[in-house]
Amino acid sequence: MDDAFVQAIEYRPVSPIPQATGIPVVDLSPLARMPPSPGAMNALAAGVGAACRDWGFFLAVGHGVPDATVARAVEAGRAFFALPPERKAAVRRTEQAPLGYYDAEHTKNVRDWKEVFDVFPHEPRSLAGAADDELVFVNKWPDDSELPGFRAALEEYAAAMEELALKLLELIARSLHLRPDRLHGFFGDDQTTYMRVNRYPPCPRPDLALGLGRHKDSGALTILLQDDDVGGLEVRRRTDGEWVRVEPVRGSFVVNVGDIVQVWSNDRYESVEHRASVNSEKERFSIPYFFNPAMATLVEPLEEMVSEENPARYASYSWGDFFRTRRRSNFRKLDVDNIQIAQLRKDK
Numbered sequence: 407m408d409d410a411f412v413q414a415i416e417y418r419p420v421s422p423i424p425q426a427t428g429i430p431v432v433d434l435s436p437l438a439r440m441p442p443s444p445g446a447m448n449a450l451a452a453g454v455g456a457a458c459r460d461w462g463f464f465l466a467v468g469h470g471v472p473d474a475t476v477a478r479a480v481e482a483g484r485a486f487f488a489l490p491p492e493r494k495a496a497v498r499r500t501e502q503a504p505l506g507y508y509d510a511e512h513t514k515n516v517r518d519w520k521e522v523f524d525v526f527p528h529e530p531r532s533l534a535g536a537a538d539d540e541l542v543f544v545n546k547w548p549d550d551s552e553l554p555g556f557r558a559a560l561e562e563y564a565a566a567m568e569e570l571a572l573k574l575l576e577l578i579a580r581s582l583h584l585r586p587d588r589l590h591g592f593f594g595d596d597q598t599t600y601m602r603v604n605r606y607p608p609c610p611r612p613d614l615a616l617g618l619g620r621h622k623d624s625g626a627l628t629i630l631l632q633d634d635d636v637g638g639l640e641v642r643r644r645t646d647g648e649w650v651r652v653e654p655v656r657g658s659f660v661v662n663v664g665d666i667v668q669v670w671s672n673d674r675y676e677s678v679e680h681r682a683s684v685n686s687e688k689e690r691f692s693i694p695y696f697f698n699p700a701m702a703t704l705v706e707p708l709e710e711m712v713s714e715e716n717p718a719r720y721a722s723y724s725w726g727d728f729f730r731t732r733r734r735s736n737f738r739k740l741d742v743d744n745i746q747i748a749q750l751r752k753d754k
């Protein structure tokens with residue numbers, strides 16, 4: 407990547423408070439007991455609920471995902487990005503087939519300092535649009551002879567993430583006093599979950615660029631693996647609006663609720679802004695897993711979350727349309743900011 411696109415951006419430095427951001431840590435190890443005791447489940451659900459309400463973000467530890475599964479995925483990512491540019495270009499995404507390799511993504515019209523590889527664990531999916539505007543989500547794997555074990559490592563990791571995501575979904579449902587499996591039906595085999603491997607190269611002017619600009623995740627739930635020793639994820643703390651750094655904690659995942667959970671919960675939980683900074687010395691890797699429902703999902707406040715005193719705060723919207731619009735604006739510079747759920751608020 408050249409530095410021609412370095413440009414001045416709105417960049418308030420992180421709060422100087424070291425480490426002590428107060429970001430909640432949720433220990434999921436009681437789930438490993440079969441069956442977990444009802445008391446433990448209630449306590450866990452309450453912990454997840456408080457974290458989603460107060461922060462929109464938390465660290466999950468004791469999650470049961472094997473270290474080896476994580477290590478293999480990280481190694482696979484490193485090996486992929488170390489390929490010569492022409493090999494990466496061979497699996498480059500296109501406008502009509504937006505999975506695979508990409509190095510020119512924009513967030514809010516500013517180019518990010520990163521390269522990515524995107525995979526749909528449940529594929530193929532297609533998203534019909536006007537006339538010849540169909541998007542086809544089909545994975546573009548590099549040849550196994552060229553990168554042995556790459557595909558297997560990412561598939562193993564994705565399977566572990568799906569298992570964890572379903573557990574978190576149950577805890578979120580319980581925390582909202584919903585049936586434990588209330589949200590599971592949105593994540594059948596037609597889900598549009600995707601997984602991304604990010605590489606943020608060292609940046610000569612980290613004061614002028616961001617690895618990934620401030621944004622909210624538009625899906626239901628994100629589970630992020632952050633590089634063990636580099637760090638760079640920054641979250642906007644709800645209590646005071648400060649940008650705080652989420653220091654990497656070995657063996658943890660960073661979990662955040664996305665816009666869809668915000669809408670489903672009718673604002674009980676909020677999808678929070680975050681971004682990734684870069685540094686001049688070290689490259690950084692991360693692997694977000696975006697747990698997303700089927701394209702055909704109509705997203706709206708759940709009926710259990712709505713009452714006469716607490717009417718629906720959002721108009722319903724099609725996840726497929728929203729996803730398409732987001733993908734489009736990430737793909738190239740557009741004249742407009744990308745779509746936000748705030749635009750669907752009834753009281754705006």
Ligand SMILES: O=C(O)CCC(=O)C(=O)O
Nearest residue numbers: 604623632639682692694
């Ligand atoms: O790389 C990171 O730490 C953050 C990634 C992220 O927020 C995203 O891809 O949506």
Ligand SMILES: [Fe+2]
Nearest residue numbers: 621622623680
């Ligand atoms: Fe994100």
